[in-house]
Amino acid sequence: xAYSDKVVxxxxxxxxxxSLDKSRxxxxxxxxxxxxxxxxxxxxxxxxxxxxxxEDAKFKTFGCGSAIASSSLATEWLKGKTVDEAxxxxxxxxxxxxxxxxxxxxCSVLAEDAIKAAINDYRTKQGAGVSxxxxxx
Amino acid sequence: xxxxxxxSDYFAIFGIEKKLALDLEDLQRRFYSNSxxxxxxxxxxxxxxxxxxxxxxxxxxxxxxRVLRDPVARAEYVLKGEGFDxxxxxxxxxPPELLEEVFELNMALEEAREGDANAKSEVVRALAKFEGLxxxxxxxxDTLFVxxxxxxxxxxxxxxxxxxxxxxxxxxxxxxxxxxxA
Numbered sequence: 001x002a003y004s005d006k007v008v009x010x011x012x013x014x015x016x017x018x019s020l021d022k023s024r025x026x027x028x029x030x031x032x033x034x035x036x037x038x039x040x041x042x043x044x045x046x047x048x049x050x051x052x053x054x055e056d057a058k059f060k061t062f063g064c065g066s067a068i069a070s071s072s073l074a075t076e077w078l079k080g081k082t083v084d085e086a087x088x089x090x091x092x093x094x095x096x097x098x099x100x101x102x103x104x105x106x107c108s109v110l111a112e113d114a115i116k117a118a119i120n121d122y123r124t125k126q127g128a129g130v131s132x133x134x135x136x137x
Numbered sequence: 138x139x140x141x142x143x144x145s146d147y148f149a150i151f152g153i154e155k156k157l158a159l160d161l162e163d164l165q166r167r168f169y170s171n172s173x174x175x176x177x178x179x180x181x182x183x184x185x186x187x188x189x190x191x192x193x194x195x196x197x198x199x200x201x202x203r204v205l206r207d208p209v210a211r212a213e214y215v216l217k218g219e220g221f222d223x224x225x226x227x228x229x230x231x232p233p234e235l236l237e238e239v240f241e242l243n244m245a246l247e248e249a250r251e252g253d254a255n256a257k258s259e260v261v262r263a264l265a266k267f268e269g270l271x272x273x274x275x276x277x278x279d280t281l282f283v284x285x286x287x288x289x290x291x292x293x294x295x296x297x298x299x300x301x302x303x304x305x306x307x308x309x310x311x312x313x314x315x316x317x318x319a
Contacts, residue, residue, distance in 0.1 A: 031236045031237060031240060032236070033236045033239060033240075033306075040236060040239050040240045040243055042240055060240075060244075062240070062243040062247075
């Protein structure tokens with residue numbers, strides 16, 4: 001089965017590979033994995049906490065071409081979106097954009113899970129940050 | 138001499154009850170003794186039908202021996218017989234705290250492949266840790282075996298399947314890591 005041109009492009013030139021400082025309060029980290037293929041995906045967002053806009057996104061994925069392409073595309077889409085808008089990204093959007101075949105749909109699910117996990121981590125940190133400030137006052 | 142069509146069930150062909158915790162020495166004794174009994178030489182004067190049954194019994198016994206002597210294959214056989222889908226594995230079975238370590242190991246493996254000597258020692262360390270986890274999983278598996286044999290609870294089998302999925306995941310990882318170090 002051949003990969004689509006877009007998958008090949010993202011695989012050969014993955015966008016936004018790398019990592020952000022996960023200890024920072026404005027960085028959310030999502031780590032997900034799929035045992036059936038051994039894929040592991042780390043996706044991070046850096047959010048402007050006053051506007052809620054995602055200013056940077058990075059990923060690192062160990063897995064097949066479709067998993068790498070799905071997370072690479074996800075980071076492209078995340079930048080410039082607000083956290084609420086990012087929450088709306090669906091795996092089917094990724095499937096359509098990359099024309100993933102049915103056997104590779106789980107890769108897009110993994111990417112959606114990673115986005116949600118990163119956002120949840122960011123929100124948890126923000127919540128925790130607020131209460132920590134309250135306590136210190 | 139075989140007096141009727143042999144069972145196709147792997148436990149029945151050994152003449153034992155379905156159990157997850159098996160005495161392997163007993164299993165081996167039964168394997169040899171049944172193999173001898175069903176050997177074609179012992180059926181020199183048997184009818185064609187009896188010889189066919191004996192051959193069928195031998196073939197099932199060989200398959201059963203391969204499966205039942207291996208704890209993982211044995212558990213999968215029982216799970217399958219109870220209607221669990223062995224192929225279906227979900228990401229939930231890998232706990233997030235393990236995921237972090239899996240990711241770190243993958244990072245170290247990548248760096249080691251690129252020739253980073255420090256990364257190699259990190260892989261060795263991680264490998265030892267994951268091998269330790271594997272043996273923990275194996276003793277947890279043996280506990281679940283005993284639990285299932287005592288009560289035949291479906292819930293025990295669900296937990297067993299989740300455990301085996303985790304084991305498979307870790308084993309793939311350890312295999313990759315070993316291949317990189319070799």
